[in-house]
Amino acid sequence: MDKLIINVAVCGSAPTREQNPAIPHSPEEIAQEALRAWRAGASVVHIHVRDPQSGSPAFERELFAEALERIRAESDMLVNLTTSGFNIQAEDPDEERMLPISLKPDLCSLDVGSLNFRGRVFINPTEWVDKAARRMQENGVKPEIEVFELGHLRQALDMVQRGLVNEPPYFQFCLGIPWGAPADLDTLMAFRRQLNIDCPWSVLGVGARQLPITTHAILMGGHVRVGFEDNLYLSRGVLADSNARFVERTVELAKILQREVATCDDARQILGIKPKA
Numbered sequence: 001m002d003k004l005i006i007n008v009a010v011c012g013s014a015p016t017r018e019q020n021p022a023i024p025h026s027p028e029e030i031a032q033e034a035l036r037a038w039r040a041g042a043s044v045v046h047i048h049v050r051d052p053q054s055g056s057p058a059f060e061r062e063l064f065a066e067a068l069e070r071i072r073a074e075s076d077m078l079v080n081l082t083t084s085g086f087n088i089q090a091e092d093p094d095e096e097r098m099l100p101i102s103l104k105p106d107l108c109s110l111d112v113g114s115l116n117f118r119g120r121v122f123i124n125p126t127e128w129v130d131k132a133a134r135r136m137q138e139n140g141v142k143p144e145i146e147v148f149e150l151g152h153l154r155q156a157l158d159m160v161q162r163g164l165v166n167e168p169p170y171f172q173f174c175l176g177i178p179w180g181a182p183a184d185l186d187t188l189m190a191f192r193r194q195l196n197i198d199c200p201w202s203v204l205g206v207g208a209r210q211l212p213i214t215t216h217a218i219l220m221g222g223h224v225r226v227g228f229e230d231n232l233y234l235s236r237g238v239l240a241d242s243n244a245r246f247v248e249r250t251v252e253l254a255k256i257l258q259r260e261v262a263t264c265d266d267a268r269q270i271l272g273i274k275p276k277a
């Protein structure tokens with residue numbers, strides 16, 4: 001069984017400081033949260049950016065670049081920049097979504113398939129997904145293939161067969177998001193069965209489902225994502241004051257379950273990612 005990769009999603013685009021005052025806004029704050037999580041045991045950080053003053057979701061090259069540079073200046077953490085682009089207002093939003101790839105992070109998220117998502121439609125046309133995968137290949141960026149339904153997984157496996165994703169492919173099972181697949185053991189096992197190739201996979205669970213679903217993943221040989229993007233509470237009614245709290249808990253849980261936690265070098269080896277020059 002591989003060592004456990006802990007991926008921390010430090011802010012996402014939806015959580016607000018009204019919900020939890022610890023949500024980071026500026027690139028400096030986002031980087032600080034990433035570095036706290038790295039010191040606690042996380043090897044990968046998933047980055048969305050915000051307007052530094054208002055905290056509103058943003059998608060600007062300068063904000064991504066600053067967060068990336070700050071993290072790399074102080075750590076060997078693998079950086080995963082989002083391409084989800086929910087709030088893009090550009091003339092060509094499909095092209096704008098691929099902007100983070102040009103910064104050559106270690107990974108970029110690649111959402112495969114469309115779905116009803118938090119009261120709106122999250123549209124990921126097949127043509128755009130294939131184009132983004134090719135762009136990542138050209139730039140030496142590893143796609144973290146995010147799937148929200150079993151049909152998305154089938155599409156992603158077809159992409160692997162067509163050579164659009166370099167070996168080994170890396171999957172993130174996104175569970176518990178309205179209205180995607182639920183975050184329960186039956187669903188996780190179904191995803192794992194349908195993943196009919198030997199490759200690294202990870203799981204996230206939203207809200208109160210984060211702890212149980214990541215525990216199942218640790219036992220099953222998968223990797224995990226934790227952090228404010230998916231959950232704001234350490235326990236019922238108790239807000240987390242940092243993303244590092246989720247990482248610390250995951251590290252302790254891994255020790256109890258006798259699963260060694262991956263270093264950043266371990267994560268690179270597992271995911272087939274070379275250090276950036």
